[in-house]
Amino acid sequence: xxxxxxxxxxxxxxDKLYRLAKRLLxxxxxxxxxxxxxxxxxxxxxxxxxxxxxxxxxxxxxxxNFCLDRLxxxxxxxxxxxxxxxxxxxxxxxxxLEAEDSVRWMERIMESLPAQQKMVxxxxxxxxxxxxxxxxxxxxxxxxxxxxxxxxxxxVREELAKKHNYGIS
Amino acid sequence: xxxxxxxxxxEKYFEATTTVAEEEVLNQYFSEENIASHLEQxxxxxxxxxxxxxxRFTKQVPLKPRKRYYKWMSxxxxxxxxxxxxxxxxxQERKKAEFAYQETKKAFELLAENFGRGTEKVAYLQEFExxxxxxYNND
Numbered sequence: 001x002x003x004x005x006x007x008x009x010x011x012x013x014x015d016k017l018y019r020l021a022k023r024l025l026x027x028x029x030x031x032x033x034x035x036x037x038x039x040x041x042x043x044x045x046x047x048x049x050x051x052x053x054x055x056x057x058x059x060x061x062x063x064x065n066f067c068l069d070r071l072x073x074x075x076x077x078x079x080x081x082x083x084x085x086x087x088x089x090x091x092x093x094x095x096x097l098e099a100e101d102s103v104r105w106m107e108r109i110m111e112s113l114p115a116q117q118k119m120v121x122x123x124x125x126x127x128x129x130x131x132x133x134x135x136x137x138x139x140x141x142x143x144x145x146x147x148x149x150x151x152x153x154x155x156v157r158e159e160l161a162k163k164h165n166y167g168i169s
Numbered sequence: 170x171x172x173x174x175x176x177x178x179x180e181k182y183f184e185a186t187t188t189v190a191e192e193e194v195l196n197q198y199f200s201e202e203n204i205a206s207h208l209e210q211x212x213x214x215x216x217x218x219x220x221x222x223x224x225r226f227t228k229q230v231p232l233k234p235r236k237r238y239y240k241w242m243s244x245x246x247x248x249x250x251x252x253x254x255x256x257x258x259x260x261q262e263r264k265k266a267e268f269a270y271q272e273t274k275k276a277f278e279l280l281a282e283n284f285g286r287g288t289e290k291v292a293y294l295q296e297f298e299x300x301x302x303x304x305y306n307n308d
Contacts, residue, residue, distance in 0.1 A: 003232055018226035032228045039230045102213035103220060110217075125218045128189050150185035156214055157183065164210045 006043060013056040014039065016127055017063045023122040024067040026111060034070060038063050060137050064119065071115065109159040117152035124149055172205040179211065 017038055022031035042049065042059060052058045110118060119138060123129045129137070134145050175198055181187045182195060198204065199215035 014226050019224050035226050036230050043232050103217055106213050106217035126221045146185045153183050160210060160213060
């Protein structure tokens, strides 16, 4: 596989890899490094890449494993908590501030979830994967995925309700 | 979309029994400006998911064409090796020739020395001749 073909294969899902890495590692730099690492590993496996039926799923699993290893390793102690800046197109400043605030809450809530719930929520609600795909990627049983997803969504709801009731805006 | 319908979907959503299409309906609903006030609390959740999906990986990944690199390396190595063997052989032969020359020279020197010693001894013959002449002359 030539460099161009490889880039074309990887292009559609590289952002997904990055977002999953960022979900798990939080820091933008860490996530970028992880994504780069995974892509380079894929590139080095170049010759037998055609053997994998679903390169995207393979790459996602690689990213997941890489990030979990990273979190387990000693270096995880040096991870920084970095929030990236989100832009949105609301005109009113008040609305904009509120929206930015709520995004920040959500970030914090998502960060507080256990890794497994983070991943399921990321794969389903952000990347909109089907249940079977999530089962394959995370090596989980369908019922386990459902339970984890439900639990994650409910936790987010509760946390949001808490903030809502405190009236922080 | 009526809010009753949305409420039902939300209930299913939190039990994780909605399909991707149904979740898309929820996303759509919460991206609109005017929603039922009692559902407002869920807005950040769905908004966040759509915003999170917009993030992009912008870093450039340096991909090196590794295979070709190895090929040229081996070509260079073979070339170097054959040069080495060729010139090494030449050098070896020159050394051998020099060694043979030195040995021959040494042998000739030995020969020359011994010849010298031979002529020295011949000098005694002269003495013998002189003595012989003396005896003859006396007679």
